[in-house]
Amino acid sequence: MDVIPIKSIKDIPTEEDIFPGTPTCAGCGGLLALRHCLKALGKKVIIVNAAGCFTLLSIYPFTPFQNSWLYTAIACAPAGAQGVRDALDILIRKGRLDPEEDLKVVVLTGDGAAYDIGLASTSGAIYRNLDFYYICYDNEAYGNTGFQWSGATPFASKTGTTPAGRISPTGTELSKKNLFEIWRSHKPPYLATISPAHPVDLINKFKKAEQYKGPKLFINLSPCPPGWATDPSHSAMFAKLAVDTGIWALKEAICGDVRHTFVPKKFRPVEEYLKGQGRFAHLFKPVRQEEILAKIQEMVVQYWNEVQDNESIKK
Ligand code: SF4
Numbered sequence: 001m002d003v004i005p006i007k008s009i010k011d012i013p014t015e016e017d018i019f020p021g022t023p024t025c026a027g028c029g030g031l032l033a034l035r036h037c038l039k040a041l042g043k044k045v046i047i048v049n050a051a052g053c054f055t056l057l058s059i060y061p062f063t064p065f066q067n068s069w070l071y072t073a074i075a076c077a078p079a080g081a082q083g084v085r086d087a088l089d090i091l092i093r094k095g096r097l098d099p100e101e102d103l104k105v106v107v108l109t110g111d112g113a114a115y116d117i118g119l120a121s122t123s124g125a126i127y128r129n130l131d132f133y134y135i136c137y138d139n140e141a142y143g144n145t146g147f148q149w150s151g152a153t154p155f156a157s158k159t160g161t162t163p164a165g166r167i168s169p170t171g172t173e174l175s176k177k178n179l180f181e182i183w184r185s186h187k188p189p190y191l192a193t194i195s196p197a198h199p200v201d202l203i204n205k206f207k208k209a210e211q212y213k214g215p216k217l218f219i220n221l222s223p224c225p226p227g228w229a230t231d232p233s234h235s236a237m238f239a240k241l242a243v244d245t246g247i248w249a250l251k252e253a254i255c256g257d258v259r260h261t262f263v264p265k266k267f268r269p270v271e272e273y274l275k276g277q278g279r280f281a282h283l284f285k286p287v288r289q290e291e292i293l294a295k296i297q298e299m300v301v302q303y304w305n306e307v308q309d310n311e312s313i314k315k
Helices: 029-041 077-093 111-117 119-127 179-184 199-209 232-244 270-274 278-283 290-310
Strands: 045-050 068-072 104-110 132-138 190-194 215-221 250-254 257-262
Touching (some): 029 132, 029 215, 029 232, 068 077, 077 104, 077 119, 077 132, 104 111, 111 119, 111 132, 179 190, 179 250, 190 199, 199 215, 199 250, 199 257, 232 270, 270 290
Parallel strands (some): 045 068, 045 104, 104 132, 132 215
Antiparallel strands (some): 190 250, 250 257
């Protein structure tokens, strides 16, 4: 089936699927992306939400969603999704649910569940070829418990558990796990990274993914004003800078074949992305940590050099 991509933000439906006034923080980049994700997924959706920031979205008896929502512990959203998928399949088989009324099963998690605590149940679900969508709002730390380090935290970010100081001027000394490649090694049909600053790219990826039965991953880099120590009104700007500096690569993998969906014509220096964020402030003051800044830039250059070697990039 050929998918007709949308071409501009004018093609994005204006109708919202999340009502305004949620308890998440002002400027939450995860919520901004989720609005677009739900527009792309349509109305027939059931969300299975691992404990995390977005647990705050539905607090009984209030919910901003128009669709069904199920809350699970942080480790087991994919297991919950399996139960929901099985129940829907049984209802369809018994003739109690019209296949036209079938629901898309969507796991919604933060990076703590996706990169760390829920990785085992996720691996099991991909291995079983569970037909589900998996959206990770990745703010690169455990956001709603005080911004502690997670497996998604990037090198040199300061977090609640990796402070920058005399003992470790770097802050976080480990690098971010590569969740995209962890998933890809399981050979699922569709994987993508997305950004709230690129809604057309985001929506087209969901349209494409819809053609495939099986596990479908979407990792959204989610600016997080309280954790990143940024102004809520700057979230879209930081999401865009992450892409323009090459720190956040927009890509997809269809049946294992990776393609970058947006490549900046000219990469901006990573410093432009790091500079305005409090979590990286120690790299600039009281003294500039040139070696660390150069290392971050070098990591990005190396990534894109490898991309250039492995893919013909269409600009
Ligand atoms: S802590 Fe960050 S990720 Fe969590 S709701 Fe607030 S802005 Fe969003």
